[in-house]
Amino acid sequence: MNEAKEARERRFISIYRKHVDEVYQYVLLRTGFDVPLAEDLTQDIFLDVFKGLWGFKGLSSEKTWIFKIAQNKLFDYYRRQYSQKTEILPLDDQLSDQLSDPKQNIDTCMQVTFENRQVKECLSQLPKQYQILLSLKYIEEISVKQIARIVDKSPKSVESMLGRARSAFIRQYREMEGAQNDRE
Known part of the structure; x- marks a missing residue:
């Protein structure tokens, strides 16, 4: 019995050493670079791996298998966070016009720039929801329909909230660019 326990522990240690850095980076990116949160979630993921x-x-x-556990753990986290109070930000007319401009592909723009440090900082300034x-939508690349299931909302509601989230992001990004230009 003791040998089986030791074999299990050795196997877990081997798996942990092999995958912990990659899992941590995966989680860190998907938590808005919140180091303590990423560390906690990574620990929870490997606890589930051990179990x-x-x-x-x-x-x-x-x-x-490990990354599926990580994905499920992140979805659970998103669900818990999202179910907290939702803050609705108003959509001003200028941003609304820009978002409806068919020449502007906000989806492509957001995906291309997500790796930018300023974008990450801007994202961290937005409400958690x-x-x-x-x-x-843009890191996990999940469809609106799947997001609706995760956050327990209708797809139409999610589309509307994504529009407000993009508007808030654009507004925050422009404010940060303006502040940076003022410093230069």
């Missing part, structure tokens, strides 16, 4: 180690049947690669929606 499920003997139940893992090898139907997928070890890495795929907007951070979650934008992360699910």
Whole structure:
């Protein structure tokens, strides 16, 4: 009995060492670079890995299994965070006109610039619900329909909230650019 326990612990340690850095980076990106939160979620993920180690049947690669646990843990986190009070920000006419401009592809623009440090900082300034929606849409690349299931809202409601989140993001980004230009 003791040998089985030791074998399980050795196997877990090996898995942990092999995947912890990659899982941490995955979680860190999806939590808006919140280091303490990413550390906590990574710890929870590997706790689930340890608990499920003997139940893992090898139907997928070890890495795929671990990242599925990580994805589910993040979705649970998003769900809990999103279910807290939602703050609605008004959409001004100028931003509304820019968002409806067919020549401007906000989706492509957001995906291309997400890696930018200023964008990350801007995202962290938004209400948590907007951070979650934008992360699910542009980092996780999840459909509106799937996001609706995660946050327990209708797809139409999610589309509307995504519009407000994008508007808030654009407004915040412009404010940050303006402040940076003033410093220069």
